[in-house]
Amino acid sequence: MFRGTGTALVTPFAEGRFDEESFRRFIEFQIEGGVEALIVLGTTGEAPSVSEEERTEIISCAVATAAGRVPVIVGTGSNSTNHAVSSSLMAQELGANGVLVVTPYYNKPTQEGLYRHFREVAKAISIPMVIYNVPGRTGCNIHPDTVLRLADLENVAGIKEASGDMAQVDDLIRRVKKVRPEFKVYSGNDDQAFHLVCSGGDGVISVLSNVVPRETSTMIRSALDEDLPAARKAHMKLFPMMKGLFVETNPIPVKCAVARLGYCSQEIRLPLVPLSEKAKDGLDCLMDELGL
Known part of the structure; x- marks a missing residue:
């Protein structure tokens, strides 16, 4: 698994279909921006609205385009x-x-039940698995004790922690790194990524890096290298955009921002709807502030 920044990629659509050409261009933009991994078909990729046939197309496209340059991790x-x-x-x-x-x-x-669920998936595959904890969306929080049990399984490689509870995150990092130092802990919240890395975590699975891959990956690498002044400065500069990308439900704002950059259309699938005009004005201001 990676250390640094993994982008939770948006999925481009055009006229109701997966837009492969735009996805390839967008992946190149991400790799050129220095991200360490590509996360496909997560929440930001509108996975709940994608058909099984499209899943095959999207995964195949990402794997072929990345061509081994960075790992491709798929939401399953x-x-x-x-x-x-x-x-x-x-x-x-x-x-x-x-x-x-x-x-x-x-x-x-x-x-x-959570332990047995993840254990069954891990037993069935031979590639690494990252647990994703996001109780704000799922109504279900996986506790550090359960994560430690799962860390005993060889191909359970890490966790994306988006509980928002930094005390829980710190407790997990402190305990899991003692028994399995190579177990990866990633922030699932951009606005907490700097803090998580400073606590001993390994990086971020990011929405922000869809828009500013180089700036996000540089911030995280600075934190991992313990260049805290540089990391803190970057965090504070990017903080307004981190918050702005969640002014409405993710991935509505980030899809709009990526479209503004010219990498996809603003097309988004129901039950999500395009970003409101008021929110677009605010997003435009944030992009202007960053020179985008």
């Missing part, structure tokens, strides 16, 4: 363990370097 989570297993196997067969598996949503399993 589901609230059905069997579906998460089959999606993870498909991603593996298509050449993914890893999978990102979110905690099951809506059915709200116990901690034992």
Whole structure:
């Protein structure tokens, strides 16, 4: 797995279909911007609105375009363990370097249920798996004790932590790094990534880097290199954009911003709708401030 910045990529659409040409151009923009990994079909990639046929097209396109230059990690989570297993196997067969598996949503399993869910996915595949904890979306929080149990499984490689609870994150880093130093802890929140890395974490799976890949990856590398003045300065400069990209539900604002940069259309799938005109004005101001 990577250390640094992994971009949670938007998925370009045009006239209701996956826009492969735009996706290839956008991936090149990300790699040229210095990101260390590409995360495909996560929340930011509108995974819930993508068909199985499109999943195959999107994963294949990402793997072919990356061509081994950076790892491609595919979102394969589901609230059905069997579906998460089959999606993870498909991603593996298509050449993914890893999978990102979110905690099951809506059915709200116990901690034992979470452990068994992730264990089943890990047993079925041979590529690394990253757990994704985002209770604000799933209604389900995976506790550090459960993560430590899962860290005993060889191909459970890390966690994307988006609980928003920095005390929980610090507790997890402190405990998991003692027993398995190579276990990766990534921030799932751009506005907490600087702090997580300073606490001993390994980077970020980022929405922000869709828009400013070089600036985001430079900030995170500075923090990893313990150049705290440079990292802090970059964090403060980028902080307004970090917040602005969540003025409405992700990925609505970031899809608009990437479209403003010319890498895709603003087309987004229901039940999400395009960014409101008022929010667009604010986003334009933030992009102007960054020279975009």
